[in-house]
Amino acid sequence: MSAYGPAGEKNQRYGYRLLAACAFMLAGFIVLVMRLYVLQVERHAYYSTRAEDNRIALLPIVPHRGSISDRNGAVLARNYVAYTLEITPSRTELELEETIKQLATFIEIEPKDKRRFYKLLAESRKFESVPIRTRLSDDEVARFIAERYRFPGVEVQARLFRDYPQGTTASHIVGYIGRINDRDVEQIEKRQATGNYRNTEHIGKSGVEAFYEDALHGTTGIEEVEVNVRGRAVRRLSSVPAVVGSSLELTIDIELQKVAEAAFGARRGALAALDPATGEVLALVSTPTFDPNLFVDGISSHEWKKLNDSPDHPLLNRAIYSAYPPGSTFKPFMAMAALNSGKRVLGQAIYDPGYFDLGGHRFMDDKVGGHGMVDLHRSLVVSCNTYYYMLAHDLGIDSIAAFMAKLGLGSRTGLDLPGEAEGVLPSPEWKRRRFSNPAAQRWQGGDTISVGIGQGYNAYTPIQMATALSVLVNKGKFFRPHVARYVVDSHGQRREVEQGPVSQVALKPEHVAAVKRGMEDVNKVGTGARAFAGAPYTSGGKTGTAQVYSLRGRGYAGRTNERLRDHSWFIAYAPADEPKIVLAVLVENGGFGAVSAAPIARQVMDFHLSGQRANQPAAEDEEASEAEDDDPDADEHGGE
16 A cells, blocks of 8 residues: 555545535626626616616706686786795604604694695605795794704795785686695596606696696606715705796676676676687576685685585576576477477467366466467567467477477586586486376476476576587587687797687578577567666677575565575577677575575676676665565566
8 A cells, every 4th residue: 555545535535525625615706797797788777767766866857837817818817925844754863753843833833734744745856945934924924034043954945926916806607726635646647647646746736727737737846965974965956947837818808707696796696608600608697606715725624614504505506507487488399399390480479378288187368368379479578378388388308308409408518627517408308207107207298388388397507508508509509618718838829729610500691580589579578677777788688597495386585495486587689780799697695686696687788898897786676576475476487
């Protein structure tokens, strides 16, 4: 045996171990290289983005909201600068609650301010400032500046706020903005606009502010800011500026709106005034009204309860949402349907004995003993119910419903405001859908008779009635009513909102002229004559009284609650030869149409056509009011 045998074996084993160690190290090195390849090459873009995200913060730049003005440039909604006390959580040295507590020793901070702060804080990043108090007074700003050294991370910032300088005037048209809630977030996500609302606190809630939200809001900008490991901003890297929201010029004449609202006084009701040649809404009134400034920064619980619990429902836009039986204002449209269908011809007369019998039921006229021989013209002037009972029976409900639908009754007009109601254009099909009881679903002959004088199931909004009258005086041209005239973008480019008629209803000019002659005599010698006496222009109109509660032959005096009185209607146009304004006026529980609604229409037309301004409630006609109370048949059957 060799002397070197055992040593050689030992060296051989050592060599194997060395080889194994080298192989292991090589394998580990290969794994490391592969991992580095994955990180540096294959996933370079991913980790580079992650690193940039940690280093760079994208801060949204909220755009300035567009302004709103009337047709003459009067400002209805605007932005203004006010000071806001804001806290940047990442920069404060004290705990947030302690910081707020010390600030409250010299600046008033209410519980609602704290609730809003913590809500916004939960939705913000640490390096973003969050307002703890808005709309600081100059005195409060001065007090904070004197103590500023004690509060690192707390600053006074100048921010934009929304203001409605007209106050309660036209509030249902303009609407208001409010803080974004969960429902708003859902709608924003549905529109896939989440990125455009980052850091935005307010959104349009009603009126034009809501309907034209996309245009008014603008486009949110982006600012790239480098931050350190503690989340503090170090420097700005780049920015994409926000695009200012478009401004809106409305069709509304705010001075006409003021006259119309003043004419109502304390009465509940609505008015819609249109330019029949364009469909532009000149005034749109719903009373009582409210102050939109209350909602901008969050309405107080006291104010909300006051508005929400009011029996007068000031937040309700009666002009477009509330539907009422039209009463005798329905008769001009019935007259046009009669001529259009050939069921009546000009000069044809019927005898009115004071009632109409159908199936053993007697439908009474508004005048005891009747009006004698009545043709279409006289039926409008004296508002003869019997004429329209017979006409409804001859036309039939299907023919009536088909014609009224062409005028836009019973369907949304397409007005550019949210919350418009359809109203009710009754028909056998509508009744089958409306009622579940088979007996109630059957259309009765008496239903048709009631529809003929604007009672029964009929229910239309003031904007629908004004639109239908526009179609009539326009010889069948149907324009969609609209409140926005121009959208003006951030570069000053103006885009007209509406052009041209939507449709054309086949109406013969001689038939239109005949109905208009009847309506013009209403204001000369008929039920509207007293309200329009001495007017410096010619006009056409029709009064209407819509029954709310049956008095069964009794008069009003001392017998019923004011809210159960009939609604007062008046529709009108002027000048007669070439109408520049049509309107529909509704006074809730106002009684006889000539008493409450017609004087309001007169004030509005006087201002629009001749500049005469009343700016006070329209006076009611005491003689007409007393005559109405003495006429139980008019109360019971809605006649004039």
